[in-house]
Amino acid sequence: MALVEVRDLHKIFGPNPRKAIPLIKKGLTKQEILKKTGCTVAINGASFSIEKKETFVVMGLSGSGKSTFIRCLNRLIEPTTGEILIDGKDIMKMDKETLREVRRYKMSMVFQHFGLLPHRNVVNNVEFGLEVGGMTKDERREKAVRAIKLVGLEGFEQSMPSELSGGMQQRVGLARALANDPEILLMDEAFSALDPLIRTQMQDELLDLQTKMHKTIIFITHDLDEALKIGDRILILGPDGRVRQVGTPEEILADPADDYVKKFVQNVDRTRVITAGLIKRRSPTVCVAKDGPEAAMRLMEKHGHSHIFVVNADRVLQGILSIDDAVKLKKEKVRDLSSKINTDVYTTLPETAVADLMATALETRFPIAVIDQDGVFQGIVDRAAIIREVNEGMDDQTLTPTALSDIHDELNEREGNA
Amino acid sequence: MNQIRDIVNIGGIFESIIDWLTENGDWFFDFIALLVEGLLDGVTWVFSFPPALIIIAIFTVLAWKVATKGVALFTLIGFLLILYMGYWQQTMDTLSLVIAAVVFGLLVGIPIGIWASKSDKAWNVIRPILDFMQTLPAFVYLIPAVLLFKLGPIPGVIATLIFSLPPAVRLTNLGIRQVPTEIKEAARAFGATSSQMLVKAELPVALPTIMAGVNQTIMLALSMVVISGMIGAGGLGNVVLKGITQLKIDIGFEGGVAIVILAIFLDRVTQALSDRSGRQS
Known part of the structure; x- marks a missing residue:
């Protein structure tokens, strides 16, 4: 419920x-x-x-x-x-x-203009809710001090609200609201x-x-x-x-x-809200435990890629394998892929905003791998998808063709701003 | 014209009200008189018992601690001057009258002010009464006070307390009404009861304004105490009255100077107290 x-x-x-x-x-x-x-x-x-x-x-x-x-x-x-x-x-x-x-x-409340009592110092303000609830002095002091610590106002317990900046006053407001948990x-x-x-x-x-x-x-x-x-x-x-x-x-x-x-x-700004998880797409993978170079080459040919992500039996990302290395391994008749796995790939969590991926997307020649907190491979975000999201927010510009270099400039500029 | 006056005789109506009160409210006014007398005697004793120089020292230290060095210096010189002029006892009597009147005035005025701030209906009734009380010439208060409480210091205190009440009510009401909405909301949102809100939030936030009302009450009380010398209240009022009735410029002037010194001392000290409560917030 x-x-x-x-x-x-x-x-x-x-x-x-x-x-x-x-x-x-x-x-x-x-x-x-x-x-x-x-x-x-x-x-x-x-x-x-x-x-x-x-x-x-x-x-x-x-x-x-x-x-x-x-x-x-x-x-x-x-x-x-x-x-x-x-x-x-x-x-x-x-x-x-x-x-x-x-x-x-x-439930407790935090106010726009803080609503602090001007005649009470920080710790007495934070105690207010506990005090009207009839809690003993020692007990409420302990809780108030804990709440003040939580909002990072240690050392200001005895200050008056008028001595604090707006941001700090609102921390007091927040501590007061958190004090009674x-x-x-x-x-x-x-x-x-x-x-x-x-x-x-x-x-x-x-x-x-x-x-x-x-x-x-x-x-x-x-x-x-x-x-x-x-x-x-x-x-x-x-x-x-x-x-x-x-x-x-x-x-x-x-x-x-x-x-x-x-x-x-x-x-x-859509790129701040749209996340990697939202625009990721599925991508074929090879499993280092069971697949050899031939399986890898076949998958790459089928999807028209020059590289493929490699995972282990638990689908935890191991790295990336390029088509050249797969061909080499095949010539040398080595079945185990692990010697040629390139670990130099960028990864991201699904909740990362697209805006935060732009710089990386420009830098790397591979797609960015989306993995969860346990390292399990979930899909990829490629440069095209990111550029598409950036353009989506610019209503008019999407109608006219944009030179690739312009888009790169745009990306660079955003990176500079960020 | 006179016939109309006979039908609706405003003064006559007031007179009969007072007559009725003197006849039927005797016990009530006796009780009030007893209270006032008790407090007045106590305060007078406090100021008359110790030697003058000790009281001057206490006043000077008080002025220094609460207000500034300048006020302290003025207090020292001023009260020594009063002592030198020979009006020490009268000045202390006046001070006692003022304190007694103000204590009763605040005991009545602040609760009325709180009530007025909580209820618009109450305020709508109280406000015209306050206007009436403040514009009615001060002397007019003396007549019913004498009729109900006889002559002497007690009707003096009563007339003074009524005359000096309005600012205490007005500024308490104003102070509480001016408490920011968010502070009141915050108190309620954290589960304060109405009385907790009043004591822990509204009164402390309104304190500087209430203290300004206290200061005004004291100043009005002082001016009224002098006027009530006319009904035998004693103190500096008597000195000034003697100066007027006997056309003795020297006595009148000296009494006037003593009143001014007392007024400045009371004003500066209470104002400093009010500033201090304001600075805290």
Whole structure:
């Protein structure tokens, strides 16, 4: 079962929100409803589920109701109708006491402008959630210090928030949210107030932390690049408060659900999102344990290649064999391929972004082998596939033929920028 | 015109309210008087018991620690001057009246301010009352105070506390309303109850503004305490009143100087306290 399950969630602001519900069901637009009832529709029938340990990004432009959205999840804002199930329990039906327990132990929140208490030092800020939960002083101090260590703020325990930079203040916000070890982390535009360099750094650190912590993170942003970078799945919220699409970054880029999403993703650098695993193709291999030079030559001829990847009995990549060496081995009547295996090949993990492969692709005369963490061969990414991905993002240029040298220049330039 | 006045006699209505209160609320006002008297006696004793020079030393050190060296120097010279002019006892009496009035004023004013900040309805009722209290001439407070509490220092404290209450209410309300939404949201999101939010988040964040209200309350109280010399509250008010009624310029001037010295001392010290609470955040 999903950890968070949202069903038909509506949030309507205004004098008599319930009156607007039947109008929504009739399919009236946001503007028409505002005119008729004076109510603003912020969230319009959202239904989706979030799995355990998933980083789920809610993405929308300002005014699309994404901040309202995240506040509905812990009822900082009271939803109008719908169900929000957390571990199967409906948040909206909870009494005050139970809701407080959920806020104290189950989910915590990180705010855009940090929301730190200016009169408390770092460690006392981090302790806040534990303190209101009634934990003893020693116990909460210990947990707070651990959380501060986790976000890399050791040595700043006694500093006041006003003495810290924006990035460091948000680390305090993050430590405060992590201190009670919640299952769910709500992050409301957590990095939007930071300058670009710090923002990128914090995103990387969050990804690092997530590989250690495995929290369920619900992250709100207006920045698509951020969404694509950190999201396992992304929910795109339209300006009308309707959910437009939910999917993995690849799905959203490859198959936008409607024109709104399409327009949204138009300017994304695809090569940062499309991975080696996504564009790899299958390639024949020879097995060093059983195949001899003749089998290798036959396979190369059949596929029109001048080389072939060699694996062992467990399909772990050993290296590459060229057709010349295969012919030599055959002449010398050596059946064992291992003496001629060239180990000088580039490999990559399936999750590597295409952008990171461009430099290598230019350097090597062989395709790049895609292997998993155990070294098992999965397929290849060749130069053509990478160039195709680079060109895909440049809408107009794909229509006219491009000189190969231009593409190489382009690749070089990108490499220089990276 | 006079006939209309007879039908709706504003002053008359007020008069009958006071009459009714004096007749039926005796026990209540006696109780209040007892409280005020107790506190006032205590404070007066604290300031009258030790020798003047020791109190001057304490004030100087306080000014030095809280405010600046300059304020400390002013305090030393100023209070020595008061002692030299021979108004030490009156100055301490006035200070005691101010402190008693301000303590009661804050005990009433800050909770009302908190209430006003939490409820728009409450604020809508309280605000016009505060406007009324602040624009009504100070002397007018003296009449009901005398009727309900007789003559002497106690009606003086009561009139002062009512006159100096509004800034404490206003600035407490303002301070809490100005607490950034995200801080309030953060407190709630981490599971704080309403009272935890008030004590751990709202009041500390609003403290600099509340302290500015305390400073204003003290200054208003000081000005009112002098006026309440007219109903026999004693202290420097009496000195000034004597100067006016007997047309003795020297006495009036000396009393005035003593009041100014006390006012500057109180203002600088409370302002430094308020700045300090602001600097922390």
